Amino acid sequence: MQQLLNPFAQKYPDAVDATLPTSASCARFNPSGPFAGHYLATGELDGLVQVWDVETRGIARVLEGHVRAVSSISWSRNNRYLVSSSLDSTAIIWDLSVLPTPSLLPQTPVAGPSTSRVETIRFDAPVASAVFHPRNSKIILASLTCNDVVLVDLRTKTKNRLEDVMEGDESVPKGSLACAVFSPCGSRIYAGTTRGLLLIIDPATRLVTQRVEIATSGIRQLAFDPSGRYLITSSTDRALRVLFCDPLGNLFPSHRFQDAVSRTPWHAAGFSGDGEYVMGGAGNKAGHNVYVWDRDSGVLVKVLEGPKEPLVDCDWHPTRPVIASVGTSGEVHIWQTSSPDNWSAFAPGFEELEENVDYDEREDEFDIEDETDFQRRMDAEEDLLIDVLTPDQSFPRAPESSFADEEPDDDTWEGFYPSLDLE
Amino acid sequence: MAIQFPPAEAGPSTPPMGRAPAYKLSHSLAGHARSVTALRFSPDGRTLVSAGADGYLHFWDSETGEHQRALRCHRTGINDISISPDGLYVATASDDTTTVIHTLYPSSSSTTTPSASTTSTTIPTPLRLLAAHTAPVLAVSFSPKSNLLATGSFDESAIVWDVRRGKALRTIPAHADAIWTVGWDPEGVMVVTGSADGLIRLWDANSGQCLKTLDNDTNSPVSYAAFTPSSFFLLSSTLSSTLRVYNIHTGKVLKTLRHAGYVSERHPCPAAVFAAPEPVSTSSGRGLVLDGTDVVQHANADGAMEGTAEEDKGKDTPMDVDADADVNANANANANVDADTDANGVGGTAVAKQEAWVVSGSENGKVVIWELGSRRVIQVLEGTGTEAHQRPVVALAVHPDGRSIATGSLEPEKVIHIWRDVQT
Structure with missing residues (x-):
């Protein structure tokens, strides 16, 4: 459909299109698959996890399990699983293929799972965030509020605390790990420390391969663009830094965004689905603003001004200019562009013109062609080979990763979506 | 002088590229009291659902032809049905201006014996009743994610429904005449509508905006339009006995299919494009x-x-x-x-790209299969006596594996034929 839309349309949203009446603390679009961005998972202040259908703004699934507020939510590679982390010190993995009314599908074996909750992982402290490995839902990276980062591998049933240890390095670790993410390729972990260091960790050996000093103050949040070429860090000095990552994992600072006047704290940071724009969610006491910068030039292109409440989380749609932002009240705002009606689409061969143009008639435009010649020419044109059977494969998907693919999970069907339960 | 269509053999200049099919009549199913108006196979291929002008849905085992159950949905005729791609629900489009949604499989609480339900005259309460059209609903289609439903009506509008709430999400004043066909692109972001005004329109399901309009050179009423598995192309049929494949971006007709044995001037019949199945003996996907x-x-x-x-x-x-x-x-x-x-035990893996076959039903009771690449007719399903349809074929469905085709015809024949490819 992208080809039928205006190619010069605005690539970032500009107005609130809808508000989901809920009490969320975090929100994430499903990032991959043919239905990327069609669902929004929210973690609620009361511990519920909800899956929203973005098209209908309705709830597709409600998952009950946490007893305290949900702090983060993450989708597995083909959207079948969700992991939610909570301040109740657990992370829960949910299977969206399980229907609340299993009898809808009579051929489901009776012994099959009857509950969406697949696994509950307990930690020693409230969990600040938990993310799946981009390729494997059996590998989870959790950041705890006590500044510990834990790598959980359910394939081997191991939980390992990540530390700032380099190979052959015996020195005492400096600072503790505050946050961590997988690179989109899944072959590296990027972790930020409370001392402002960015560590690149090999997930297989759990050793630090590289240390980069980003700032002198602690790193609070890390996010990659979908291509994995750009990384954004949010630090306690209230600055967002964009770094360029070359394929070998080396980092080069590219831009720094800071509000020098009002010293805005950033509660969320990220990239647009195409990586062209940088998004910063400002946690001002007075208002709920999402700043959008051009990633290449660093120019501020848009400030989305929301209701008078601080922002707690925001996420950019993987394919469209849509942003979901969460305020402290828990309402989720969905920001979109308004596109004007394209009246020329209502009739074939019509075209909207900015101004009058002189029409140049083609040399042969009114030539009379012999009917059999015409028929032969049309026939020849129709001999063209076309492939009507191969579906479009150009949707976002996670790249292969040797570390995770050794023992793949069962989330293999790219076209997965959670079914509705109408009963 | 009216332009005469050249005989089919004189049209395409290339010979068929792939094998010829050999569909043979396998089962004839009788159950409807009036015309069979729509047929669908479930996504897992186990069940065939038929709808009739008698307001009933009948459920059949697609392999054995055994009648499983009957479900009375409407007091008036059903014009079209759609099975949700997740295989859970079936939606109808009826002359009583409503659409109802039922579960595809009977829920364990309400299981009744087939004989009892066949004779019952009560109409069970549907899961959802969708009522907003002001004239008979002619077409219905579930979105690829089963969360939305598009309907097209004689009232010239198309409605996109929120299935979960059972409410109209968006009403599109789409055409200047009855809408006979609706469908979705494979990603579920566009709705296609085809109307008796001779136009096919594509709509952004998210905003309700018109994205494109496609016409045909004779302005014939569009009886069927649907995306092919590739979202770049659209297959349509018009009441000028012609099937066309469009490129949706340029609006150009890439393939035109006609045949002396294919007549569609008054009764719309669906068409289908599907991958030519491997010959039966190398079957591995069954x-x-x-x-x-x-x-x-x-x-x-x-x-x-x-x-x-x-x-x-x-x-x-x-x-x-x-x-x-x-x-x-x-x-x-x-x-x-x-x-x-x-003998090598790897049936079908080394075979090159599959050919695309197109099938549609004709008013003379024939069912015609084309090879899309060469535009040649590769099989006409016909016969004598009870072995073929005598009345116009208006319902058609292709099994997900491409090996079976189900066809249904108008009164007084009202029979469903299942044809199987026995080519080896």
Whole structure:
């Protein structure tokens, strides 16, 4: 459909299109698959996890399990699983293929799972965030509020605390790990420390391969663009830094965004689905603003001004200019562009013109062609080979990763979506 | 002088590229009291659902043709049905201006015996009743994610419904005449509508905006329009006995299909494009369970057959594991050849790109199959007496594996035929 839309349309949203009446603390679009961005998972202040259908703004699934507020939510590679982390010190993995009314599908074996909750992982402290490995839902990276980062591998049933240890390095670790993410390729972990260091960790050996000093103050949040070429860090000095990552994992600072006047704290940071724009969610006491910068030039292109409440989380749609932002009240705002009606689409061969143009008639435009010649020419044109059977494969998907693919999970069907339960 | 269409043989200049199919009548199903108006196979291929002008849905085992149950949905005729892609629900489009949604499989709480439900005259309460059209609903289609439903009506509007809430999400004043067909692109972001005003329009399901309009050179009423598996192309049929494949971006017609035996001037019939199935003997994609029952029958008949059906899978079996033995007299002669081609046990993996076949039903009772690449007719399903339709074919469905085609016809015949490809 992208080809039928205006190619010069605005690539970032500009107005609130809808508000989901809920009490969320975090929100994430499903990032991959043919239905990327069609669902929004929210973690609620009361511990519920909800899956929203973005098209209908309705709830597709409600998952009950946490007893305290949900702090983060993450989708597995083909959207079948969700992991939610909570301040109740657990992370829960949910299977969206399980229907609340299993009898809808009579051929489901009776012994099959009857509950969406697949696994509950307990930690020693409230969990600040938990993310799946981009390729494997059996590998989870959790950041705890006590500044510990834990790598959980359910394939081997191991939980390992990540530390700032380099190979052959015996020195005492400096600072503790505050946050961590997988690179989109899944072959590296990027972790930020409370001392402002960015560590690149090999997930297989759990050793630090590289240390980069980003700032002198602690790193609070890390996010990659979908291509994995750009990384954004949010630090306690209230600055967002964009770094360029070359394929070998080396980092080069590219831009720094800071509000020098009002010293805005950033509660969320990220990239647009195409990586062209940088998004910063400002946690001002007075208002709920999402700043959008051009990633290449660093120019501020848009400030989305929301209701008078601080922002707690925001996420950019993987394919469209849509942003979901969460305020402290828990309402989720969905920001979109308004596109004007394209009246020329209502009739074939019509075209909207900015101004009058002189029409140049083609040399042969009114030539009379012999009917059999015409028929032969049309026939020849129709001999063209076309492939009507191969579906479009150009949707976002996670790249292969040797570390995770050794023992793949069962989330293999790219076209997965959670079914509705109408009963 | 009216422009005469050239005879089909004079049109395409290229010979057929792939094999010819050999669909043969396998089952004839009678159940409807009036015309059969719509047919759909479930996504898993096990069930065939038929809808009739009598307001009933009938559910059939697609392999054996056994009648499973009947469900009365409307007091008036059903014009179209759609099964949700997740295989959970079935939606109807009826003359009473409403659409109802039922579960595809009876829920355990309300299970009734087939005989009891066949004779019952009560209309069970549907899961959702969608009422907003002001005239008969002519077409219905579930979105690829089963969360939205598009309907097209005689009132010239199309409605996109929120299935969960059972409410209209967006009403599109789409055309200047009755909308006979609606559909979705494979990603579920566009709705296609086709109307008696001769136009096909594409809509952004998210905003309700018109994205594109496609016409045909004779402005004939559009009786069917649907995306092909590739979202770049659209297959349509018009009441000028013509099928066309469009490029949706340029609006150009890339393929035109006509045939002397294909007449569609008054009664809309769906068309379908599907991948040519592998010849039967190299079948590897068939449902295991269904295959199993057939193989067991075959084994009993032959007296000596080693192992179970599951063990035979992918193994070098000396005999053709022919699932269609009951209808297949000629093909047995080729069993030796099949054993040779099967011997490597990797049936079908080395075969090059599949051909696309297009099938549609005709007003003279014939069912015509084209090879899309060469635009040649490769089989016409016809016959004498009860072996073929005598009345216009207005309902058609292709099994997900492409090996079976179900067709249904108007009154007074009102029969459903299942045709099986027995080519080896």
